[in-house]
Amino acid sequence: MAPLGTALAVCTALLLAQPAHGELARPTRVRFAAETAHHLLRWEPGHNPPSNILYEVEHKVYGTNQSWTAIPNCMRISGHACDLTYYTLDPALRYYARVRAVSGNHTSPWQRTNSFSPQEASLRLSGQSLSVMGNTIHVQLQLLLRTGNLTVKYDDIQKHARRYRVYVRRVQDNQTYEVMETAPEFNISNLFWDTEYCISVEPTVASRRTGTTRTDEQCVTISQRDRSAELVLSTVSSSFVTLLLLGLLAALLVCTYIKRPMRPPSVLKSFIKQSSLWVEQESSPLSSPDADPIQQLFLCQKEPRQVSVPTTDVRAADAVQTFHNRHQQQPDVRHPAVGRTELPLWLASLGGSEGIS
Incomplete structure (x- = not known):
């Protein structure tokens, strides 16, 4: 009994699957064959389709209360594909599509796809x-x-x-x-x-x-390797390194020369020695006690004096003091009438007419 019941169920299912007399079979294998930014809906004809069979396609957004919307370019077409790219581009949404067959005044039941998202499309690049x-x-x-x-x-x-x-x-x-x-x-x-x-x-x-x-x-x-560019680069690099090393060496020599104690050249040493001898020769008559006071006075005038602003009064006072010191060591020469030491006329003109008692 069990095998007989199973056979009867299978036969019943087959009979129900067959379209009734005058009714068209619905399309089969309705699916999205989609690549990125190219969403194509495909299907296969139903069982024993008539020669004048046509198809209609509609779509709707998944999870909304919107009604099904017909695709204008896919109404009563003879082909087995419909481009739904324009209607299914939003990657945040999911979509349904459905297809039915049409022949004259007869239509088949709708055949719907599973929900589809643009992110599920096959990936491609241009x-x-x-x-x-x-x-x-x-x-x-x-x-x-x-x-x-x-x-x-x-x-x-x-x-x-x-x-x-x-x-x-x-x-x-x-x-x-x-x-x-x-x-x-x-x-x-x-x-x-x-x-x-x-x-x-x-x-x-x-x-x-x-x-x-x-x-x-x-x-x-x-292409082949360009050796000339490498040669130029190597030459420039070598030149730069060489200049850098020379600059460092020059800086080191300058630092060493500045830090060591400075010694005057031999020519300058000989010139300084000759100048010292000349100064000693010039100063020796001035220090002799037997020298002429007048000559010593001229020599004193030749010697440089570190006076910021020299005046005639200062010079005269120095000359008078020198004359007085020299004549203290010699016998006094006094004028028989006046009884006091007389100054030379040129010295009196510098220091005044007063004598030194």
Whole structure:
């Protein structure tokens, strides 16, 4: 009895699944086949569709009370796909879509998709731009995605945990290695000179597993190494180091010369010695007690005196004092009439007409 009951249940289910007479079968495998900024709704025809069958598509926002909205470009179409990118771009929302078949006055029941978010779409990039600097390749990813009249930024949809798997293929031996980057602009350094490389990039999201599409390969060639530039750089560096060392040596010599005690040159020493002898010869007659007072007076006038402002009175007083001191050692010569020492006329004119008693 049990096998018989099971068979009857299966037959009943099959009969219910078959459309009634004059009713169209609903589409099957209705789903979103979406890439970043390209959300395509796809489906398959139902069982035994008529030759003139058409399809209608509607959509709505998940979790709201809004009614289903028809897609103007996807009403009574013969194809099995509808582009819903324009209606399902907000990454903060989730969406539903549904499809039904139409043939004349007959329509099939609606077939709905599961909820869909733009962040669940397969990841893709527009491409990359490459430039060569020495043996380094600079890569700049193209994050702008264009679909019809729409322009969408990749990082506006995938806002967190973005990563980029970079495939670097060396054409010479077809060897490929991978580099993981987190920024949309980066460098691939220390490559072989005179070698061709091909670059492609695959975007990923660290927080979840999502389908991804690798960009088309783009190839560039690292040219031969420029030895002349290195030679110029080496020469300039050597010259700079040499000048620096010479400057340090000169500074050290100057410091050493300043710190050691200064000695006058031999020529200056001989000149100073001759000057000292001349001063002694000039001063010896002045110190002799037998010298003429008048001559000593002239010699005293020749000697430099450290007087800030010399005057005639000071000079006269000095001359009179010298004359008086010299004549104290000699017999007094007094005038027979006056009985006092007479000064010479030129000395009297300097110091006055008064005598010294």
